[in-house]
Amino acid sequence: MTRTRPARLKPGDTVAVVAPAGPVPAEPLDAGVAVLRDWGLRVEVGKHVLDRHPDVPYLAGHDAHRVGDLQRAWCDPDVAAVICARGGYGAMRMVDLLDWDAMAEAGPKVFTGSSDITALHQAIGDHLDLVTVFSPIVAGESFDPTAQKYLRATLFEPESMLSLTGPTVATMNHGTATGPVVGGNLSLLSSCVGSSARPPDDAIVLLEDVNEEPYKVDRMLTQLLRAGWFTGVSGIALGSWTGCGEPAEVYAVLADLLGGLGMPTVWDLGFGHVPAQLTIPLGVEATLNADAGTLTLTEPALV
C-alpha cells in the first residue's frame, strides 16, 4: 500500500479549522488559530465551529452542520489543509454523510487531528487513499510548544521529521517491522469495525486511548482481535493511556492480549493524550524498531 501524499504547506497558504466532533471552547480556539497565523498561514474558521447541539450537548452542533463545514473546506481549491479544532466525540456520526466523490474530485489536501478524529483518518484512508496527519488538535491544552513544533515541522519541513520517538519509550516485544502506519485511538478503531477497512498488509498500528477503564481497553482490543483486525499487522506502537487506570494495570492488559501476537511492539512511543505529543503521518511506510524504540518514516509525510 502506498497512499498519495498531499503537498506540504508553505507560508501564505490558507488552512481551514473545523470541528467534526465535540464542542470547541472559544479561548483555546483563538490561541490555536493564533499559532497557525504565527506560522504564516491564512486561517479560515468554519461557520459552525463554535456551535453546540441543542439536545446532544457533547456535539459541536448538528451532524449536517459539522459535515457542511468540513465538506466546504475540503472542496475549496484555496484551502491547502483541513485542521481539526478538537476531538471529543462525534466524527463517527458525520463521516458517512460526507460526499466522498466530491472530496475525491477536490484532490489531495492535508488533514490533521487525533483522538475522536481517528474515525475521519480511517475514512479518508478508505475513501481517498490519502496520507493524513495524526497530530494534536489545535484548540486545547495538548497543543503545547513542543507539540506545536512537531506539527509545524511535519507540515512545512516533513523531511526533518522522519525519526520519531519519545522520552519514555520502552520495548514491549522485540524486533523490527516495516509497513504503512495506521491506527490511532483504540475506542474509535474498535467502533469502526463493521464500517472501515482492516489495516493493510504489514501495517504498523498506532494505539492509544483516554478515560477508558482497563476492562474497557480489554473489550476494545478483544473486539479487534476477534474480528481478525490484526491479521497482516506487522508491528504495534502504543501511545498514551491517560486516565485508563494505573500504568502497570494497563500495561498488564495490553501485554496479556498483544503479547501472544509475537510482533515487534513498543510501549509509550510518545503520541496521544500526553504533553509534547508526537505528530505521526498515517498511510506512510515506516520501520518500527522495537529494540531502539523508534519509528522511522521511509519518506516524508508530505511532498
Next chain:
Amino acid sequence: MTRTRPARLKPGDTVAVVAPAGPVPAEPLDAGVAVLRDWGLRVEVGKHVLDRHPDVPYLAGHDAHRVGDLQRAWCDPDVAAVICARGGYGAMRMVDLLDWDAMAEAGPKVFTGSSDITALHQAIGDHLDLVTVFSPIVAGESFDPTAQKYLRATLFEPESMLSLTGPTVATMNHGTATGPVVGGNLSLLSSCVGSSARPPDDAIVLLEDVNEEPYKVDRMLTQLLRAGWFTGVSGIALGSWTGCGEPAEVYAVLADLLGGLGMPTVWDLGFGHVPAQLTIPLGVEATLNADAGTLTLTEPALV
C-alpha cells in the same frame, strides 16, 4: 427464524453455576445457590467460579479455566441448565475458545445470564441456534425476590411468562412489531460487531447498558447503525441505563439516533441493571406493542 427451545426445568434437575466473566464474591454466590436449591434444583458450582486472574484482576481466573468450567457443564448430560454467576467483563475473551462442535453434540440446554453474558447469548444463538434466557445473574444484589420470581417462573412454568412489561414502561415510538427477540447489553452487542451475526429478519432488539457515559452510548449505537446492524430489525425494547447519566440525557441520545429508524420502540421495559428486572428469552418470537408497552411471547421460552 425459529430457534430450538430447550426443555423446561423441574425439581430434582441438576444445574451448573459458572463464571465466564468477572470475579464472583463468595457471599452473594452462596445466597444465589441457596435460592436455586430452594427451587428444588441440585446445584454444581464450577471449579473455577471463585478464581481471580493473577494479572488481570477483573477476570474470574484464566480464560482457559473459565472455558473449561462452562464446557464441562454444557457437555455433562446430567446438567439441565448452565447458569451464570455474574457478568462484569470477560465472556468475549473466552467465547471463541469453546468447542462449539462438542457443545452442539451435547444437545440443547438452558442457559441464563445477562450484561457481559450477552456475548455468550450471541454466540450460543450463532453456533447452536438455541433459545437462551436473558436473566438476572444469580450472585448479586440484582437477584432480588421479584427478579427471582420471574426467573423461576420462566424456567419452571414458562407459559406463565408470556406477557412481559415493567412498571415505568413508556412509548418512544408508536406501533407494533412481531419477530424473534435478540440483543441485550449494548456494549457487548457493539463489541461483537465483526464476530457475531447481525439480528435475524424482523428481530425485536433489547438494548440496555450500565456505567457508560451518554457519548459512549452514542458511539456504540453509531457503530451498530454504521455497520448495518439494524437492517431488518422491526422493533426496539429499551431497558435500563443505570449509571449512564441523567435519564433525560440518555433518552435524548437514544431518541436522536433511533427515532429516525421509525420503528416501534419502548423506553424502560423493565430489564437490565434494575431492581425487579424481567427475565426475557432470546430467540423466541414475540410481539412488541409499543403503544401498550408490552412484549408478548408467541410461545413459551422452554418446551
